[in-house]
Amino acid sequence: MSETIYDVAVIGAGPAGTQAAISASHQMKHVLVLHAGKVSFSRGRAYWSKSVEIEDAPVFPGIIGPHFAKALMKWLESRPVVDFRLGAAQRKTGIDIRDGMVTKLIACDAGSREPTVETRSAGACPPRALFELEASTTPIKKNAPLQLERFRARTVVVAAGFDDKWPDIEFQAEAARLYKQYATVFRYAGNKKGWHVCIRCDGHLHVNEHLALLGVGDYIYDAALGAQDFTDKITILTNGRPHGMSPPVLKQVAERKINVIETKIKRHIGKKTDLLGFEMADGTELYFHGFLVDEGLIPNTKFLEGWDYQNDEEGLIVTNEDMQMLDSGGEPIPGLFAAGDIVSGQRNLIATAFALGQEAGLSAADSLRKWHYPTE
Ligand SMILES: Cc1cc2nc3c(=O)[nH]c(=O)nc-3n(C[C@H](O)[C@H](O)[C@H](O)COP(=O)(O)OP(=O)(O)OC[C@H]3O[C@@H](n4cnc5c(N)ncnc54)[C@H](O)[C@@H]3O)c2cc1C
Numbered sequence: 001m002s003e004t005i006y007d008v009a010v011i012g013a014g015p016a017g018t019q020a021a022i023s024a025s026h027q028m029k030h031v032l033v034l035h036a037g038k039v040s041f042s043r044g045r046a047y048w049s050k051s052v053e054i055e056d057a058p059v060f061p062g063i064i065g066p067h068f069a070k071a072l073m074k075w076l077e078s079r080p081v082v083d084f085r086l087g088a089a090q091r092k093t094g095i096d097i098r099d100g101m102v103t104k105l106i107a108c109d110a111g112s113r114e115p116t117v118e119t120r121s122a123g124a125c126p127p128r129a130l131f132e133l134e135a136s137t138t139p140i141k142k143n144a145p146l147q148l149e150r151f152r153a154r155t156v157v158v159a160a161g162f163d164d165k166w167p168d169i170e171f172q173a174e175a176a177r178l179y180k181q182y183a184t185v186f187r188y189a190g191n192k193k194g195w196h197v198c199i200r201c202d203g204h205l206h207v208n209e210h211l212a213l214l215g216v217g218d219y220i221y222d223a224a225l226g227a228q229d230f231t232d233k234i235t236i237l238t239n240g241r242p243h244g245m246s247p248p249v250l251k252q253v254a255e256r257k258i259n260v261i262e263t264k265i266k267r268h269i270g271k272k273t274d275l276l277g278f279e280m281a282d283g284t285e286l287y288f289h290g291f292l293v294d295e296g297l298i299p300n301t302k303f304l305e306g307w308d309y310q311n312d313e314e315g316l317i318v319t320n321e322d323m324q325m326l327d328s329g330g331e332p333i334p335g336l337f338a339a340g341d342i343v344s345g346q347r348n349l350i351a352t353a354f355a356l357g358q359e360a361g362l363s364a365a366d367s368l369r370k371w372h373y374p375t376e
Contacts, residue, residue, distance in 0.1 A: 009153035016340025017159030019357030036101035100135030160300035209289035240264030
């Protein structure tokens with residue numbers, strides 16, 4: 001157990017978490033960033049842009065995901081922890097960066113809130129710490145117990161993003177990890193001629209080309225609406241499931257001459273990391289220029305299990321305008337903030353993640369101020 005009580009602990013080092021940490025440390029706060037990249041392979045969504053350059057992230061003219069992740073880390077490292085004096089108090093400011101997949105967030109000091117089982121078991125927390133974060137800090141090994149460490153903080157910013165759900169093609173159920181289970185999909189994912197997950201991000205690569213969109217329901221038509229900026233040659237593939245689109249959507253699909261194919265996909269047809277098409281279950285082969293999958297998302301919020309917080313139907317976190325998380329009664333949860341893709345109702349894009357990260361980092365810092373406007 002670290003003896004340090006951080007002012008702000010940030011979970012995640014994507015654009016949202018990085019910006020939250022920088023903004024909070026800029027307000028002279030002592031910040032901890034825990035990120036799962038090296039210890040769990042959950043490297044953040046931007047990382048998966050393997051050969052496609054991100055073209056609309058400030059301030060890079062074009063940058064691939066791994067280089068972007070490296071630049072974010074360098075930015076975090078530019079604010080090492082230093083001591084300073086504020087009035088009579090000796091303080092610290094700057095950012096400690098730790099590899100760590102947060103497995104549990106524990107309320108240390110419930111304050112006016114009803115104490116939980118977790119609160120009582122964490123009775124050793126000093127009064128100024130509101131939270132304990134339990135994190136796995138070494139690479140996860142099969143059949144080996146997790147190496148867990150605990151950290152304490154007065155506020156927490158959840159910026160853990162989400163993972164994309166990948167298409168169920170050549171899926172290896174017996175393989176342990178997400179990246180092994182979907183090994184074939186990952187060979188092509190995030191490449192110029194491979195699986196895309198964001199039409200706004202990668203549509204520009206396929207102007208006037210034939211795009212295959214994989215998914216079901218009205219969600220997949222949403223991707224088709226985005227695709228119209230780049231091409232009108234679109235086929236929807238449902239991979240063996242009924243299309244599930246509503247009658248008004250189906251009417252537009254027919255008007256726009258979008259082909260819908262409900263046959264199951266048997267395997268990818270590719271060359272190195274280029275995806276070319278599919279062999280279908282009925283033996284036919286289909287070829288396209290671009291491929292986009294929208295099968296939904298998996299929010300990285302397991303560590304919030306047991307917390308009473310509002311989330312939407314996809315599991316994304318509901319916040320107020322200060323990025324403070326809300327309980328089921330709509331009341332802000334003291335000290336708990338969220339930013340980036342994990343926040344409900346926001347665009348899942350890098351510049352948005354930066355903006356939300358700044359808001360969350362500043363709100364967390366502001367919440368620690370001693371003086372506030374007097375209330376009558
Ligand atoms: C292939 C691809 C291409 C894209 N292209 C573009 C583009 O061109 N332009 C654009 O604007 N957007 C693009 N996006 C979207 C963009 O990447 C996301 O909107 C952005 O990365 C979200 O930032 P974030 O910080 O909220 O989350 P993420 O970037 O997903 O970062 C999440 C962080 O949380 C960490 N984490 C997760 N779980 C835990 C845990 N339990 N404990 C500790 N840490 C944890 C991860 O390690 C990571 O550091 C693309 C996405 C993908 C997948």
